[in-house]
Amino acid sequence: MKQVVSILLVLAVGFFIxxxxxxxxxxxxxxxxxxxxxxxxxxxxxxIDKNVTGENDEVVxxxxxxxxxxxxNYVTSVIVNYRSFDTLGEVTVLFISxxxxxxxxxxxxxxxxxxxxxxxxxxxxxxxxFGIMVIFGVYMFSHGHLAxxxxxxxxxxxxxxxxxxxxxxxxxxxxxxxxxxTEGIAGSIYVxxxxxxxxxxxxxxxxxxxxxxxxxxxxxxxxxxIYVLIGLxxxxxxxxxxxxxxxxxxxK
Numbered sequence: 246m247k248q249v250v251s252i253l254l255v256l257a258v259g260f261f262i263x264x265x266x267x268x269x270x271x272x273x274x275x276x277x278x279x280x281x282x283x284x285x286x287x288x289x290x291x292x293i294d295k296n297v298t299g300e301n302d303e304v305v306x307x308x309x310x311x312x313x314x315x316x317x318n319y320v321t322s323v324i325v326n327y328r329s330f331d332t333l334g335e336v337t338v339l340f341i342s343x344x345x346x347x348x349x350x351x352x353x354x355x356x357x358x359x360x361x362x363x364x365x366x367x368x369x370x371x372x373x374x375f376g377i378m379v380i381f382g383v384y385m386f387s388h389g390h391l392a393x394x395x396x397x398x399x400x401x402x403x404x405x406x407x408x409x410x411x412x413x414x415x416x417x418x419x420x421x422x423x424x425x426x427t428e429g430i431a432g433s434i435y436v437x438x439x440x441x442x443x444x445x446x447x448x449x450x451x452x453x454x455x456x457x458x459x460x461x462x463x464x465x466x467x468x469x470x471i472y473v474l475i476g477l478x479x480x481x482x483x484x485x486x487x488x489x490x491x492x493x494x495x496x497k
Contacts, residue, residue: 298313316459363413370413372413386398454470
């Protein structure tokens with residue numbers, strides 16, 4: 246009976262959504278016919294052309310300077326500039342998740358030991374790969390304004406590098422206190438920059454620094470700084486979660 250009711254509810258909701266979109270009470274369909282959409286009327290074109298405020302007409306890669314958003318990566322433009330306050334919420338959600346894991350797994354705990362000790366090749370090979378992964382993670386969040394990447398994937402790569410050392414070296418002990426300090430400093434600076442932008446420009450995380458020439462490494466104003474902070478914060482938080490899960494409770 247529950248399955249029948251669920252199917253009927255899904256069909257009813259689908260019918261109302263379809264009716265609202267394609268058969269509105271007034272005017273034409275809510276969807277334009279295929280091929281008849283005017284992209285110039287969509288808000289996405291303003292993000293691409295970087296003229297949400299109507300300050301410029303054309304963006305030329307490697308030539309245009311001092312745009313309202315200097316990021317060559319459109320996704321970064323939206324995430325870290327036009328909807329930066331929402332990105333702060335995403336970082337906060339990750340912080341709450343890490344805090345919850347640490348709270349649930351708190352107490353007298355020690356790092357898990359392997360049943361078989363890792364061999365020489367695995368241990369030192371992991372250390373070599375660890376350095377490469379950290380460099381790649383730093384590259385990801387420091388070039389997020391130029392190419393696909395950013396703080397979240399860069400931080401996740403760094404945390405994965407730490408997990409690799411955990412799994413390959415039984416004697417590895419991460420300096421979790423340093424990670425916690427890094428997380429707190431990065432998060433605090435992120436919020437301070439956002440509040441400072443309110444004072445200077447009137448809204449949270451306004452890009453108040455010069456945006457330079459679009460496509461160059463030193464461009465996009467605040468965006469590279471914010472991505473570095475997000476990368477450090479995300480990497481530290483995920484590393485803390487990994488450390489919490491790779492420990493076992495000590496009997497009292």
